[in-house]
Amino acid sequence: MKRHEARQKALQALFQLDNTELTLEEAMDHALERSFEEEQATAYNSFFEQLVRGTTEHKEAIDELLTANLENWSLSRLPKIERTVLRLAVYELRFSQDAPHGVVLNEAIELSKTFGDEKSSKFVNGVLSKFIETK
Template sequence: MTRSNARELAVHLIYSRSFTGEEPETALEARLDKAYYAALSQENEVYAERPSRKQLAYLDQVVVGTANRAQELDETIQRYSIGWDLSRISRLTRAILQLALFECQWVEDVPVGVAVNEAVTLAKKYDGDDAGTFVNGILRSFLRGQEQAGTEAPSQEEAPQEAPAP
């Protein structure tokens, strides 16, 4: 399984938790159950290959991490989504934003530019072109805010100004 597929699977898990409220460890265990996973492979190519140990560790880190920091991530989304109340943002777009913001801040082996580009791609795939533009705008604003605040901001090479169209 590629990291991109693992990221997409993570979005599915974060999104499903927004409905079920289940603990992240429970969601991971249930979704990665061999029989359940095999059934999902008939519906979505993301499930065609099981995650490697490395991708399982990534999934655990980001699914548990976004759950543990959900309030902080939502506050960040709210801060940078000017004119949009959090309740107006689709749960799927919110899950994508939570994951991307978590990766940008706490996943060291994911370049910021990759997190942004893949978030935009996932938003377009699942929620339409407007969602991709919205996600790109929020993440760009967040990165500019990080740079202005003097926190560890990514270099321009790691964070391209615009996400390429898929």
């Protein structure tokens, strides 16, 4: 699985975790469209798993960082897809060293274009640019 696809699948799993009572493993399996038996036979793609588990484990700190960088918005008022894209990107920017910041920003914008509405990518770009400027 390529990194772009891993980010898409991670976004889907994280979105499900934010909206359902699924366990982490169930959300990852569902995003990968795998059954429990298939999961037992094959390990998760390590990058995909790192993104989902890392974002989930650091969610409280990520939300604090986002709240401090949102202007005229509260985290709870954000559309769920933008909130999920931002959480995933902030995890990569602050807690992972796997990709250059420009790549993370571009990937987040592309995810916003794919899964959000026409304004999502501009909003995500504006919020995330603050994280890159302050690094």
